[in-house]
Amino acid sequence: xxxxxxxxxxxxxxxxxxxxxxxxxxxxGEQVAVIGPSGAGKTTLLALLGSALxxxxxRLALLDQHPWMLTPGALRRLRARxxxxxxxxxxxxxxxxxxxxxxxxxxxxxxxxxxxxxxxPLDIPGARGALARLDLGExxxxxxxxxxxxxxxxxxxxxxxxxxxxxxxxxxxxxxxDPTLARQxxxxxxxxATARQATxxxxxxxxxxALAHFPRIVGLREGRIVFDCxxxxxxxxxxxALYAAEGEAxxxxxxxxRSDPRPxxxxxxxxxx
Ligand SMILES: Nc1ncnc2c1ncn2[C@@H]1O[C@H](COP(=O)(O)OP(=O)(O)OP(=O)(O)O)[C@@H](O)[C@H]1O
Numbered sequence: 001x002x003x004x005x006x007x008x009x010x011x012x013x014x015x016x017x018x019x020x021x022x023x024x025x026x027x028x029g030e031q032v033a034v035i036g037p038s039g040a041g042k043t044t045l046l047a048l049l050g051s052a053l054x055x056x057x058x059r060l061a062l063l064d065q066h067p068w069m070l071t072p073g074a075l076r077r078l079r080a081r082x083x084x085x086x087x088x089x090x091x092x093x094x095x096x097x098x099x100x101x102x103x104x105x106x107x108x109x110x111x112x113x114x115x116x117x118x119x120x121p122l123d124i125p126g127a128r129g130a131l132a133r134l135d136l137g138e139x140x141x142x143x144x145x146x147x148x149x150x151x152x153x154x155x156x157x158x159x160x161x162x163x164x165x166x167x168x169x170x171x172x173x174x175x176x177x178d179p180t181l182a183r184q185x186x187x188x189x190x191x192x193a194t195a196r197q198a199t200x201x202x203x204x205x206x207x208x209x210a211l212a213h214f215p216r217i218v219g220l221r222e223g224r225i226v227f228d229c230x231x232x233x234x235x236x237x238x239x240x241a242l243y244a245a246e247g248e249a250x251x252x253x254x255x256x257x258r259s260d261p262r263p264x265x266x267x268x269x270x271x272x273x
Contacts, residue, residue, distance in 0.1 A: 001025055002166070005022050006059045008048065008057065009022070010223075021058070022225060024225065031200045031215055033204050034204070034218045037246050041220050042220055046171045049167070049201060050082050062078060062082065063081055083167070085153075093143070096143060097131065098128075099118060102162065104159040127158075136151060161192055164196060168199065173185065215231055216228070216230060
């Protein structure tokens with residue numbers, strides 16, 4: 001299993017129960033989109049899957065290991081096999097793009113190599129290759145505070161492509177991108193996961209993007225899993241129930257030229273939002 005959560009709950013320090021009784025498993029190579037309204041617990045779930053947070057209750061295994069029973073060294077090695085694309089990449093603003101991408105492998109390199117790489121980029125072709133897949137190959141030596149928010153978000157994606165982790169976690173990875181770039185970037189992530197048989201879990205704001213690219217959809221609301229099923233089985237009624245608190249309109253990408261993102265199970269007459 002890539003991960004297994006059994007009866008997992010997460011209560012924040014202030015007593016807020018962000019996740020309640022979560023049962024969720026994924027096999028290696030599965031691609032899962034997590035959708036749900038603001039505050040549903042998507043980021044918290046990904047933080048648990050990345051071992052950034054420990055569950056308050058229940059059992060959690062990641063890549064067949066129990067992270068919170070490992071020695072610090074073993075936990076570090078486990079984390080090196082997990083790659084996270086953050087909504088706002090935690091990249092020092094003065095860092096060069098190339099260095100930010102190469103940092104993807106810091107967890108796997110010996111300390112001396114990691115430190116050397118911060119001073120002198122050791123694998124420029126590797127970083128350029130990852131950036132080129134996101135049309136950013138020419139920004140290799142730019143400083144991260146000299147590129148746009150959307151470009152920085154794609155640098156975060158390139159970092160994970162370079163890392164080649166067994167488990168990719170993407171938390172709203174395209175929130176700063178226009179609809180065309182958002183689709184292209186999600187497609188690159190999915191293609192990378194497919195090619196390497198890595199597991200991919202992405203939280204996405206746009207429902208149509210999730211349904212178009214991911215075979216399995218998890219709906220989260222108020223910290224609980226409301227549905228977990230193939231994309232083709234997600235109905236309009238299920239989506240409206242999931243997003244009931246956000247009004248009539250479903251969150252979708254803006255309408256730009258695109259292939260039809262609707263799942264086969266939904267009727268032609270269905271109007272998003
Ligand atoms: N550090 C924290 N302390 C207390 N409560 C928190 C903390 N982080 C998140 N929460 C709360 O936990 C709940 C789940 O938050 P989370 O960020 O996981 O939701 P989300 O689905 O990712 O939301 P969004 O789509 O708005 O990013 C929210 O009610 C949030 O206010």
